[in-house]
Amino acid sequence: MTKAKLEAEKIGPFRVAPRIRDGAHTGAWIVDVPPHLSPNGKRARHTLTTKAEALADAKRLLRELQLDGALSGRGFARKVSGVTLTEVSKRWLEEQADRVATGKKRQSSLDADGFKLKAILGKFPETDVSSIGAKEMADYQKHRVEVGCVAATINAETSLFLQVLRWAQDKGLVEKLPKVERIPMPVKRVDVPTPEEMSRILDALGEQRALLVRFLAETGVRKTEAYTLEWLDLDTTNQLVSIRRKDGFTPKTRHSDRDIPISASLCEGLSAAKQAARAKAVKAGETPPALIFPGRFGGKLVNIRRALASAVKKAEVKRNGQPLKLSPHVLRKAMATWLHVRGVPDALLQPRLGHAPGSRVTKSVYVKVTTEDMRASVIDLEAERRARMSAAGAAKTA
Template structure:
């Protein structure tokens, strides 16, 4: 109890002692997490992000729980990366854990518990190829889905919203008359960033389909003597939807959409990238694409991560010098004949 009081005093600045030696990573992590809980309570951080941080910290503390934070240097971080590689973890996971590790240590440094923040090189992440479907292929996939899931997948593909935004969407967020969908903070859902709070326009046909779905769901609830549903896309038993990957995989296989002889890998996030790609190909500028996706103005992520160059785009840019030569020779022969 005395140590708890001493540490709390040092962290709050109320102690006569400015520094405290021997503070373990476990002690620092506990207080850092307490601060993150307060951030969630005030809407500064999402609950899902807090849960993800807790999971990463569990792996880190498994190796450094009783280590003095002031003794953690670049060598320790590099050893941790090596340990996780040997454990079979992928580079992206290790980099995410290392980033959180540094975040906690930076917090400890700000509180005066360590002097120098260590530096560590990120592990190179192999470029993962992502193939997006064409609008024509998406129409085939939608035909292969059941009516309820087809509306959700169509909504994801046409609006480009994140899956959590779609799964928590309520009927009060849909203005079919003005053809707008509002992504707003609500109980149980916090937008990813402040730029995620936005209004997204939708097509007239999608607005009509959503209106019809709303009437049908309310009529079904009234017939069963139940309250009208709140969620636009509820799960099987009326609760929040969790995953549609199996339905997408089945529909892709049924539609026969392939890449390199294998069924196209389709997820809600790929649908988001597909929408960004389609709009980019149509010439929609980043200034319009970014607010639609919920990205910050001028964000580099939009083009570097979300816009994918398709094979057809590459094919359209092929240079055929032989065709140029033949055209030139043909023109010369025509002039000669004349």
């Protein structure tokens, strides 16, 4: 074969060249695939028998690349950052850790972000961050569906994925953010107990847990706010509970810092619990606990779902023949619903919940329409007809 026929050719970013071994042409031809276009982020070579086959393979790869670029919205001649998603994620987490240290973000949120990133990096460990487009994001969603993840989990991971990519874009590593469609989530039905049902549930709980559950239901605080509440946060004179930033606890938002009025009877119950806890500690020669609702061994509570489920079952509170699903968050929604039914305006309800003024979340997520409310709004046309006929008959008799 002549020297001219052995010359390499470029087909877009792909190079077609003779396969040389020990200084001689082996007769085969190769197609060089650059690292940033290879699925594993490493240089790849396709070996073919003839130059014609190699050129055809390079043209096929070019067409696929152009199609992928058009579909992903990245274009063909995109910038390559040379930085992997793993490296970007590490730097992003370091920056988020600084935000936690300065009180701008909660540690629990950072922990959750790290857990989500593990799943994302499992799919894109060595992928160049600039090569991630809409197609790759859709492939990730498909992968998570196939392994059995629910829509809410996948959407949360996708949202974090975009957040990291947006950070990379701010650093000049990504030119354009991909557009991603969220996976539709089924509407989750949440039933809240009535005040009468709640009183039965409280009767089914032990004294210590009943006080905590009553506190959650009457104040509507988040469970982390209740679990980290200290006696210093209780003002028995003015019957107020203060939700404030403290060591080991950062409020969810700036609107979460608030003072919540409590009922006189709840204040009395908390005062009695404080005296009992102090007397028990003195008798045992220990330091009185700082937490209002400590765990079994004096530390922070973790979960009371099991105690709630047992009390609901014992109180026989059911929905559609099944025990009512009750959690601290449902108690928060129950309080919002009860106050809404009583006619409490959003301007008073939102500060109690720690929501921003004018937030749409209060009514769209927290206030629930109860079966009793819907029953009161039932239209009975037959009853209307009977009333009309009765009135007409009475008029004729008269």
